[in-house]
Amino acid sequence: MEITGKTRICAIIADPVHHVKTPQGINRLCQEAGKDVAMLAVQVAAADLPDAVRGLRAMQNLAGFVVTVPHKTAVVKLCDELSEDAARMQAVNVVRRRPDGTLFGAILDGKGFVAGLREEGIEPAGLSAYLVGAGGAASAIAHALAEAGVSRLTLANRTKEKSQALRARLADAYPVLPVSLGGRDPQGHDLVINATSLGLKPEDPLPLDVTQLSADQVVAEIIMDPAETPLLKAAKRQGCTVQYGSPMLTNQLKLMAEAMGL
Structure with missing residues (x-):
């Protein structure tokens, strides 16, 4: 792959950034499709996010950028427009830069x-789900599980106010879904x-509390590196x-590429 002045650029911003796998996936996808696109990983601290987004906005050959931990909720206020899902969840993980x-x-x-x-053969419809987290990824997963038809959902988060806010958003969107707040069990x-x-x-x-897990449960991670986290072990x-x-x-990956107009 040769990067030239005609190459369209995209990025993933995170802190830390060493664990991300998106650039490899997007670059491979674009190469296979014969598209002149390159994605880079960029480490941005939370305090620097507004300045970083301002700089990305000014890059005329930038197609867009992917957003991951810890920026998914903070970047919401830095966008000019949101999809319906992003507005409801108050979280963003992909941003398209328009020509203007x-x-x-x-x-x-x-x-x-x-x-x-x-x-992987796991159908969430009808399952009861326990979700740790209330940030951007957790909010998106909670809404997707509700849409998929889980029977009930328990939210567990260190900051109870965030769990309560997520439960309120879910109640608005899925009023018949039982949603409760839980602890570590x-x-x-x-x-x-x-x-x-x-x-x-x-x-x-x-x-x-992993001592309370049982063999009849499915335990899922969103972390990719390490592939086998202490929780999964x-x-x-x-x-x-x-x-x-x-x-x-x-x-x-394909959805991200489409969202950035690649």
Whole structure:
């Protein structure tokens, strides 16, 4: 692949950025399609996000950018327009730069996660789900699970106010779905999901009480690197079926490319 002055650029912004797999996927996808596009990984601290987005907005050969931890909710206010889903969830993970420099934000995490489950033969319809997290990815996954027809949903998050806000948004969109707030105990649920960044670093605490996991549960991650997080290792020891983080990204790549107009 040769990058020239005619190459369209896109980016993924994160902090940290070492774990991201999106550039490899997007670059491979575009190469296979014969498109002159290159994606780069860019590390941006939370405090620098407004300046970074201002700079991206000014890049006339920029197609768009993907957004991941910890920027998915903060970037909402930096977009000029949002998709219906992104506005409802108040989270964005892909932004298209229009020719006039305006930014259109969308959220694809939830669709990718549910598609990844189904790809592995796990149908969420009718399952009870326990979801750790209330940030951008968690919000998208919660809405996608509701749309897929889970029987009930428990939200567990360190900051209860965020869980309560997410429950309120779900109640507006899916008023018949039972949604409760939970703690660290995942018992009594068919599907257990970590939708936080806990597990990216070796020193991270476990996102839930793994001693309460049982062999009849499916335990899913959204983290891709490491592929086998401490949570998944513990779940395997408990006899659980595990779902790795990579299928969520794999199922989003084409959607991300379309969202950025590649």
